Amino acid sequence: xxxxxxxxxxxxxxxxxxxAIRLIAKVGPAGFTLREVARRAGVSHxxxxxxxxxxxxxxxxxxxxxxxxxxxxxxxxxxSQTTSLDRLRRSGRAYVSFALRxxxxxxxxFDAPISKAANPEYNEAGQxxxxxxxxxxxxxxxxxxxxxGDPLPPALVAWSLVHxxxxxxxxxxxxxxxxxxxxxxxxxxxxxxxxxLAHAE
Amino acid sequence: xxxxxxxxxxxxxxxxxxxAIRLIAKVGPAGFTLREVARRAGVSHxxxxxxxxxxxxxxxxxxxxxxxxxxxxxxxxxxSQTTSLDRLRRSGRAYVSFALRxxxxxxxxFDAPISKAANPEYNEAGQxxxxxxxxxxxxxxxxxxxxxGDPLPPALVAWSLVHxxxxxxxxxxxxxxxxxxxxxxxxxxxxxxxxxLAHAE
DNA sequence: ACCTGAACACCGTTCAAGT
DNA sequence: ACCTGAACACCGTTCAAGT
Numbered sequence: 001x002x003x004x005x006x007x008x009x010x011x012x013x014x015x016x017x018x019x020a021i022r023l024i025a026k027v028g029p030a031g032f033t034l035r036e037v038a039r040r041a042g043v044s045h046x047x048x049x050x051x052x053x054x055x056x057x058x059x060x061x062x063x064x065x066x067x068x069x070x071x072x073x074x075x076x077x078x079x080s081q082t083t084s085l086d087r088l089r090r091s092g093r094a095y096v097s098f099a100l101r102x103x104x105x106x107x108x109x110f111d112a113p114i115s116k117a118a119n120p121e122y123n124e125a126g127q128x129x130x131x132x133x134x135x136x137x138x139x140x141x142x143x144x145x146x147x148x149g150d151p152l153p154p155a156l157v158a159w160s161l162v163h164x165x166x167x168x169x170x171x172x173x174x175x176x177x178x179x180x181x182x183x184x185x186x187x188x189x190x191x192x193x194x195x196x197l198a199h200a201e
Numbered sequence: 202x203x204x205x206x207x208x209x210x211x212x213x214x215x216x217x218x219x220x221a222i223r224l225i226a227k228v229g230p231a232g233f234t235l236r237e238v239a240r241r242a243g244v245s246h247x248x249x250x251x252x253x254x255x256x257x258x259x260x261x262x263x264x265x266x267x268x269x270x271x272x273x274x275x276x277x278x279x280x281s282q283t284t285s286l287d288r289l290r291r292s293g294r295a296y297v298s299f300a301l302r303x304x305x306x307x308x309x310x311f312d313a314p315i316s317k318a319a320n321p322e323y324n325e326a327g328q329x330x331x332x333x334x335x336x337x338x339x340x341x342x343x344x345x346x347x348x349x350g351d352p353l354p355p356a357l358v359a360w361s362l363v364h365x366x367x368x369x370x371x372x373x374x375x376x377x378x379x380x381x382x383x384x385x386x387x388x389x390x391x392x393x394x395x396x397x398l399a400h401a402e
Numbered sequence: 403a404c405c406t407g408a409a410c411a412c413c414g415t416t417c418a419a420g421t
Numbered sequence: 422a423c424c425t426g427a428a429c430a431c432c433g434t435t436c437a438a439g440t
Binding site: 188 | 232236240312313314336357358362363364365367368370372374375386389390393394396397398
């Protein structure tokens, strides 16, 4: 496959995304600057504007990437399971595990002030990730492991729990010493919590 | 009480804190700038350095204020209740209600990159708020409404749930149309969830 | 004590220009 | 098509100076 290589990069867009993630990992999404991203990608400070309308659009692209990876991680974690309840359990664990593995993406996805209206791909990817969780709830309902009815309330409760665990863990608010300990805690929390979903109405 | 009024303000520190919160409410903690805060307080761009070492210390002061108000809100909500389980329930509701009432404080408290080591007051205030939750768990244990043992695991699970609800609500990820609806959802989630705390081990 | 203006090294974004 | 340097209006922070 022949590589068209205009100027510096075969694919500057990807190079910029990579550089952005590495920079966010180093200085956080607050200290993140477009000019430093360009520097790290080896281009001038306004080359990024050929690929992203502004700083927000680059952040939105990072968020979109994150939501797509999160969805895949949830699906993959559920795949190997046989019961609907186990699929739900494992997808919740995968949510927390994703946040620990990609804290920069996770932070951008939920804390960066990204306009959903101005970034439809970002919005769509976020909704798809949530739809994945809803589908696991519906599976449980069809198999009679959760009471029938609107799957939205129990989905929101389940989301809240794993999101809270993920957020607090990433923010360093937990007294656990390793990611493995966080995941063990998450598993226990999810287990104890599945019966409660039945009462979410 | 006689007001010493040096130069522009009787209390520039308070004026700066107020201006900071109003500015964060308007542009978010990302768009927040020290120079604009000074402008809003009617002083020159570096007058703030007389009261705060740098931008981070001003943010830390906002966070500290938030944690103290959160602790008070939890205590006040619990006060009127007679059973330990109701006190726990109401303090959880108060947590979510605080986040909805003071979203700027809540965001700064948990998402701003504030060094705990460099800001001991901030760290202390955060720990005290958490200690308040732990004390409600212990009360339930003493009254036999929760199984005895280390109160930390159930406290962390309870915290995760209300924190997740608060975060997602403030981030606008919920399909609810009013704060009242969010609070109703939070109440139901907490109720369904109290039995699960027993299994947190 | 508390405040100021000038200065420095940065930003995000725009624009005219280069290949 | 993709990239560049200069320019503009901003930052956070420092410093010498004023009352």
